Amino acid sequence: MKEINELNLPDDVRYTDDHEWARLEGDKVCIGLDDYAQDQLGDIVFVELPQTGDTFKKGEEFATVESVKAVCECYLPVSGEIIAVNTTVSSN
Secondary structure: OOOHHHOOOOOOOEEOOOOEEEEEEOOEEEEEEOHHHHHHHOOEEEEEOOOOOOEEOOOOEEEEEEEOOOEEEEEOOOOEEOOOOOHHHHHO
16 A cells, blocks of 8 residues: 555646546546545456446446455546547556
């Protein structure tokens, strides 16, 4: 487990209480799971991601991350349509 000073917590993103982050990039928002949550989950064995074109309201579950320790539901911090998905996450 990382020490607090070892976590990657950039200043240019907004964080939710559930450990998701959001970064405004022009007229789009990039979303992810913060370093603390990733560290606490440990080795990730499965990720279920949304499909391009899916739409969600703020607070809705949009992804699931399964690790050797736990299953974590991810909740969208803003309403919107999924326009791209990091498929590298699923394959690695």
